[in-house]
Amino acid sequence: MPQSTPEEPPKEPVLSALEAIPTGRRIAAIWFPYWLSEIVMPAEKRDAPFVLAEHQRGTQRLAAVNIAAEACGLYPDMALADARALVPDMHIEMLDPARGPAALDKCARWLRRYTPWVGADTHPASHGLMLDISGCAHLFGGERRMLDDMCARFNRRGITCCIAVADTIGSAWALAHYGPDNIIIAPSGHGADAVMDLPPDALRLPAEACDLCRRLGLDSIAALAAFPRASLTRRFGPYPVMRLEQALGQAGEMLNPCVPAPEFIVRENLAQGVTQLDVIAALTQNMCTALATKLFAAGQGAARLDLVLTRADNEMQALSVRLAAPSAEAEHLARLLATRLERVSRGLDTGCGVETLCLAASVTAEISTPQAPLTLGHRALKTPPVAALAGLFDRLAGRLGTQVVVRPVVHASHIPEHAVSYQPVHAHPLSHEADGEALSAGAAPEPQTRPLFMLCAPEPIEVIAEIPEGAPYRFRWRRVLHEVARAQGPERISPQWWPSARQHNSLTRDYFRVEDRNGCRFWIYRDGLYGRETGRPRWFMHGVFP
Amino acid sequence: MREKKYQAEQRRLTVTRLRHKLRKFERVPMAGEAVPSGFAAIDAGLSPHHGLLRGGVHEVCAAKTGDFASAAGFGAHLAAQFADDKAVVSGQTRQSVGEHGRPYALALPTVGLVRHQLIHINGADLPDLLWATQEALSCPAVGCVVLMSLEQAPDFTASRRLSMACRAVGRPLVLVLGAEAGQAATAATTRWQIAAAPHNSWQVRLQRVRGSLERPPPMAGWQGFPWREALTISEPISDATIADVTPPATAPVHAAPAYGS
Numbered sequence: 001m002p003q004s005t006p007e008e009p010p011k012e013p014v015l016s017a018l019e020a021i022p023t024g025r026r027i028a029a030i031w032f033p034y035w036l037s038e039i040v041m042p043a044e045k046r047d048a049p050f051v052l053a054e055h056q057r058g059t060q061r062l063a064a065v066n067i068a069a070e071a072c073g074l075y076p077d078m079a080l081a082d083a084r085a086l087v088p089d090m091h092i093e094m095l096d097p098a099r100g101p102a103a104l105d106k107c108a109r110w111l112r113r114y115t116p117w118v119g120a121d122t123h124p125a126s127h128g129l130m131l132d133i134s135g136c137a138h139l140f141g142g143e144r145r146m147l148d149d150m151c152a153r154f155n156r157r158g159i160t161c162c163i164a165v166a167d168t169i170g171s172a173w174a175l176a177h178y179g180p181d182n183i184i185i186a187p188s189g190h191g192a193d194a195v196m197d198l199p200p201d202a203l204r205l206p207a208e209a210c211d212l213c214r215r216l217g218l219d220s221i222a223a224l225a226a227f228p229r230a231s232l233t234r235r236f237g238p239y240p241v242m243r244l245e246q247a248l249g250q251a252g253e254m255l256n257p258c259v260p261a262p263e264f265i266v267r268e269n270l271a272q273g274v275t276q277l278d279v280i281a282a283l284t285q286n287m288c289t290a291l292a293t294k295l296f297a298a299g300q301g302a303a304r305l306d307l308v309l310t311r312a313d314n315e316m317q318a319l320s321v322r323l324a325a326p327s328a329e330a331e332h333l334a335r336l337l338a339t340r341l342e343r344v345s346r347g348l349d350t351g352c353g354v355e356t357l358c359l360a361a362s363v364t365a366e367i368s369t370p371q372a373p374l375t376l377g378h379r380a381l382k383t384p385p386v387a388a389l390a391g392l393f394d395r396l397a398g399r400l401g402t403q404v405v406v407r408p409v410v411h412a413s414h415i416p417e418h419a420v421s422y423q424p425v426h427a428h429p430l431s432h433e434a435d436g437e438a439l440s441a442g443a444a445p446e447p448q449t450r451p452l453f454m455l456c457a458p459e460p461i462e463v464i465a466e467i468p469e470g471a472p473y474r475f476r477w478r479r480v481l482h483e484v485a486r487a488q489g490p491e492r493i494s495p496q497w498w499p500s501a502r503q504h505n506s507l508t509r510d511y512f513r514v515e516d517r518n519g520c521r522f523w524i525y526r527d528g529l530y531g532r533e534t535g536r537p538r539w540f541m542h543g544v545f546p
Numbered sequence: 547m548r549e550k551k552y553q554a555e556q557r558r559l560t561v562t563r564l565r566h567k568l569r570k571f572e573r574v575p576m577a578g579e580a581v582p583s584g585f586a587a588i589d590a591g592l593s594p595h596h597g598l599l600r601g602g603v604h605e606v607c608a609a610k611t612g613d614f615a616s617a618a619g620f621g622a623h624l625a626a627q628f629a630d631d632k633a634v635v636s637g638q639t640r641q642s643v644g645e646h647g648r649p650y651a652l653a654l655p656t657v658g659l660v661r662h663q664l665i666h667i668n669g670a671d672l673p674d675l676l677w678a679t680q681e682a683l684s685c686p687a688v689g690c691v692v693l694m695s696l697e698q699a700p701d702f703t704a705s706r707r708l709s710m711a712c713r714a715v716g717r718p719l720v721l722v723l724g725a726e727a728g729q730a731a732t733a734a735t736t737r738w739q740i741a742a743a744p745h746n747s748w749q750v751r752l753q754r755v756r757g758s759l760e761r762p763p764p765m766a767g768w769q770g771f772p773w774r775e776a777l778t779i780s781e782p783i784s785d786a787t788i789a790d791v792t793p794p795a796t797a798p799v800h801a802a803p804a805y806g807s
Contacts (some may be wrong), residue, residue, distance in 0.1 A: 071795060094654070251763070388686050388687040389633060389665075389685065389687040391685070392635075392682060392685040392687070392688065396667065396678055396682075397682060399674065400667065400670055400674055400678060404667055404669065404670055405666075405667055406665075406667075406668050407652075407664060407666065408649075408651030408654075408661055408664055408666070416650075420650060420652060422648065422666060436637060444652065445652060447652060447653050447656045448653075448656050450653040451615075451650055452615060452618065452622070452650060452656065452657065453615050453618065453647050453648065454647045454648065455646070455647040456643065456644070456647050485656065486745075515744065515746065517744065518610075518615075518658050518742055518744070519741070519743040519744040519746075520613070520615070520616070520744035521613045521742070521746075543647065544615040544646055545619075546616050546618060546619020546657065
């Protein structure tokens with residue numbers, strides 16, 4: 001049950017007809033009035049005027065200001081030239097439009113420490129988040145303490161926030177944005193009374209509706225709410241009325257979580273803290289069985305597992321395992337987790353004991369057997385037992401890391417080192433179509449003209465050639481002198497002319513296949529055409545033939 | 547009459563069963579377990595079934611420092627013979643990656659591999675690679691495992707363990723070793739030494755065959771295999787050409803069974 005704090009005694013309802021229906025739901029709205037500037041601003045310059053500028057309609061205008069700049073009389077949407085005239089010594093930076101939303105998303109994920117249900121603020125002009133804290137506040141010692149903790153943590157990071165708790169999304173939003181204090185708690189069941197004195201702008205209305213209210217002399221929500229709904233709808237349209245009813249709790253409003261809560265989750269609360277890793281491993285095995293049963297019943301397989309260990313001192317440690325193909329096999333999941341636990345055991349600090357284990361299949365997919373192509377190029381491949389391979393990938397990646405288990409992927413490029421890359425098998429699951437196309441699009445070279453081993457980066461070699469354009473006579477690679485017995489070439493590979501000028505600094509390469517007197521074969525190239533692109537072309541070793 | 551026929555049938559069955567059992571004890575490969583190496587001259591000197599044992603470790607060592615790529619090429623060719631369109635898991639130690647780079651996917655057809663078959667473990671320590679090898683060997687979708695290590699070979703215990711794992715699951719491991727690493731004691735089924743040779747060919751020496759009755763093993767001397775595509779000819783040498791290769795007259799070629807206890 002949500003708790004109401006005794007700070008504000010419930011008042012008599014102003015209008016009995018508009019009495020809010022107690023829903024038992026508690027919503028916290030957080031508003032960051034200086035979000036854009038405060039996430040960019042360095043902490044030591046917090047007291048100096050700081051503004052973010054952006055190009056707008058041919059001029060530079062302020063996009064965001066901090067508290068100090070606001071105190072100097074600056075405001076967003078002001079021309080930068082005017083602002084400079086007012087405050088000559090302010091710190092100016094250009095606005096990065098992607099940064100604000102990204103930081104807000106990160107913040108939403110962080111706020112899941114208070115409640116699993118964190119949603120975005122749908123108002124376009126405000127930076128804020130909505131939290132459904134129903135039934136969560138008592139874990140932090142009541143709503144007041146929870147909000148104090150939140151506020152303190154934000155302030156420590158130099159972020160100003162206004163938080164309000166009420167029964168509805170609308171009223172919480174109104175109190176956070178237009179309330180008299182930084183932290184406001186509207187008592188449960190009386191959220192409507194708290195917003196009555198606020199201006200109509202607090203109802204998240206569009207600008208023209210706010211203007212109309214002002215012209216009509218409706219200076220508070222109470223005045224607006226006193227009108228019959230039918231005449232309000234006639235004058236304002238249905239949207240403001242809906243917002244009014246939502247704020248007063250007479251109409252429902254959904255809060256969509258930014259981070260969807262995992263559907264398949266198994267939690268184990270222990271009576272006593274556990275410090276031994278093998279006990280944790282054994283518990284994990286049991287949880288895997290339970291999770292697999294849940295998954296199997298729903299016809300789903302886990303594509304990613306997250307294990308969160310919560311210690312007695314409320315510290316959390318998480319580890320995650322990604323799977324190449326969704327699986328609902330308890331043994332497989334348990335084995336992967338066991339491997340990962342073994343790997344991280346040194347870094348895992350069980351401290352005063354782990355009290356809660358939470359295993360979630362955070363990404364799931366329907367279990368199905370994909371159809372493999374019947375033919376691949378010139379050679380027909382039998383359908384590989386996909387599941388067996390996927391299981392192998394998971395086990396290998398679990399111990400060695402996802403970046404180590406790779407498969408070659410072909411790209412449509414004629415620059416040898418760009419034509420093939422190794423991609424993690426998890427990123428490129430068992431589908432062959434994409435790179436098959438890439439290969440047919442870019443004319444594939446004859447395989448025997450390419451070395452079986454290509455060096456990670458071309459290595460410079462010292463070369464003596466008879467003629468500048470010809471094949472080398474002898475060369476020195478890694479301090480070993482090789483006498484060239486036979487050579488074939490050149491194969492001329494021109495640089496790509498289409499990338500932008502900045503990247504366009506490579507030269508034409510002439511590749512030679514050379515065999516030394518011992519029979520070792522190498523793939524070497526001369527960087528740059530002699531006389532046309534460079535005066536002293538350099539030679540490089542690029543690969544070794546079998 | 548009927549009774550007699552039944553008894554004869556029973557006897558025949560018992561004999562067949564015992565034969566199978568004996569074979570298991572003697573580790574003589576069944577007809578289906580031997581895989582042709584792809585070179586007629588090599589196959590002629592191998593085992594009753596003219597091929598390499600599928601469930602075993604096949605060690606391919608470089609003869610000199612510069613021959614690692616040739617050894618890897620020969621190893622990859624063996625792997626392609628073994629894999630039979632299944633996946634090939636290849637593992638490479640960190641030093642090997644630093645020294646020679648990674649297999650280049652566009653060149654894989656030259657050793658008979660298809661790009662999609664290849665799953666590569668890119669630079670890990672040898673203990674991790676050995677663990678990964680055992681995991682890969684136990685996967686039914688894997689046709690062959692190739693392990694490339696330049697500087698360090700698995701010790702005898704590890705080698706023995708690997709060869710037991712291979713025998714248990716009936717899948718091969720091709721171990722490609724650098725010249726320095728290839729000197730250690732080993733429990734491998736076969737051990738090859740490869741050197742690059744001029745005119746686009748390999749020098750191949752079969753150093754040992756485990757359980758072979760002959761001392762020295764067949765092909766103990768160096769033999770040249772003009773398998774590699776000629777530098778001056780742009781046409782690749784087709785499979786037919788490989789089959790036509792006749793070993794030099796000096797090469798000892800034995801048709802006797804090579805596998806036996």
